[in-house]
Amino acid sequence: MSTHIAVFSLGGTIAMTPGAEGGGAVPTLSGDQLLATVPGLAELDVKIEAIDFRRLPGASLSFDDLRDLAAAIHDSDADGVVVTQGTDSIEETAYLLDLLHTGQVPVVVTGAMRNAALAGPDGPANVLAAIQVAADPAARELGCLVVFADEIHAASRVRKTHSTSVTTFASPNGGAVGHVVEGRPRFLSGPRERVTVRLPAQVRFARVALVTATLGDDGEILRPLVNGCEGLVVAAMGVGHVPAAYLDALTFLAERMPVVLTSRTRAGSVLTHTYGYSGSESDLLDRGLINAGFLHPYKARILLTALLTAGASRSEIEEAFTRAGDARA
Incomplete structure (x- = not known):
């Protein structure tokens, strides 16, 4: 047949x-x-x-x-x-x-x-x-x-x-x-672990913003997101760095919604503890941001949107990003 x-x-x-x-x-x-x-x-x-x-x-x-x-x-x-x-x-x-x-x-x-x-x-x-x-x-x-x-x-x-x-x-x-x-x-590669999400039928998709950190940005673009979004993905510089002007707004947002940290670069992963200054990857993770690992910002937004739409908890979101951001995914 x-x-x-x-x-x-x-x-x-x-x-x-x-x-x-x-x-x-x-x-x-x-x-x-x-x-x-x-x-x-x-x-x-x-x-x-x-x-x-x-x-x-x-x-x-x-x-x-x-x-x-x-x-x-x-x-x-x-x-x-x-x-x-x-x-x-x-x-x-x-x-x-x-x-x-x-x-x-x-x-x-x-x-x-x-x-x-x-x-x-x-x-x-x-x-x-x-x-x-x-x-x-x-x-x-x-x-x-x-x-x-x-x-x-x-x-x-x-x-x-x-x-x-x-x-x-x-x-x-x-x-x-x-x-x-x-x-x-x-x-050339064998089967990989996949993250899957089951969505409720006809439920409105969650609104997730994507903001890219750029030279000299004062962070004002972040403030209106408090009332307009249910989640945020930050495409940070390098291994996960943002201007210091972002910090107050990101800290405030991370207390109210999942904020995912990604890199705006073409390849590579967000780090966890190599740098320690204000606005570095370790500082942002300490402020409650979620590490997306190797996951590109566009895909991180898709994953966070699907998870929030499915009603995932904070711990479930963190676990999904840990799996999806692994280099093997």
């Missing part, structure tokens, strides 16, 4: 064509139309089901869209799932799907940097590789993966690193978990 692969189309560049009278690209292609552009599908021993789920730019997808998608994936009887969407938000949407996906079925997210009307569109090759990964038994129990340019990335690590390059996706902490070689997925 052939493997059943469900392809959920959400829109994005991969589904775009030029607008009327030479206008900019807009999402127009259905899932079936997108699959019709992919060579080599007939040679695969797979049954492909195309599902038009959304037709939106990647930047316009919402938490509710992803919760609905996770529910649809859960209800599907497919042996593997592929999600096509805009690349602008893949590093965030893939991680949210990873958190919400509690089954063993592979979920693979892909997209394109060049729309179908441009020379050398990368969408067809990415879709073919994503289907090959989703159909492979070795991808089971790995949660959500991102497949792009024949590389396989863990959703918890992958980043969009270039605004236009077709090799934009990379995993700075640890690298790709595998490659697609001659049509076959080859995994």
Whole structure:
């Protein structure tokens, strides 16, 4: 019996064509139309089901869209799932799907940097590789993966690193978990521990802010967050440092909501006790901030949003970030 692969189309560049009278690209292609552009599908021993789920730019997808998608994936009887969407938000949407996906079925997210009307569109090759990964038994129990340019990335690590390059996706902490070689997925890393979150149905998503520490910032941007948010992620300088002007506001906020400490750098971890001055990582952790370890600020915001929406306690939030921020995650 052939493997059943469900392809959920959400829109994005991969589904775009030029607008009327030479206008900019807009999402127009259905899932079936997108699959019709992919060579080599007939040679695969797979049954492909195309599902038009959304037709939106990647930047316009919402938490509710992803919760609905996770529910649809859960209800599907497919042996593997592929999600096509805009690349602008893949590093965030893939991680949210990873958190919400509690089954063993592979979920693979892909997209394109060049729309179908441009020379050398990368969408067809990415879709073919994503289907090959989703159909492979070795991808089971790995949660959500991102497949792009024949590389396989863990959703918890992958980043969009270039605004236009077709090799934009990379995993700075640890690298790709595998490659697609001659049509076959080859995994370099074994199964990893995953953090998953079960969300109540139809509950409003918690509002979590992300603030990046910058040179000379006086911290005034933090004060309005007291009444507007339920959680905060701070993208600190270096290994977890902020301007001294932040300290009063961060101390006040950390007494009232979870405040997660991350690094704004491209790779590496927040430290715990190397520096000891006011505004250093040890000072901030002593003030009640939660260490995100290797977790990137965008992913930390996704995780904190999911945990708060699920009603997690302070200790549960700390434990989840300890696990998710581990270098092996």
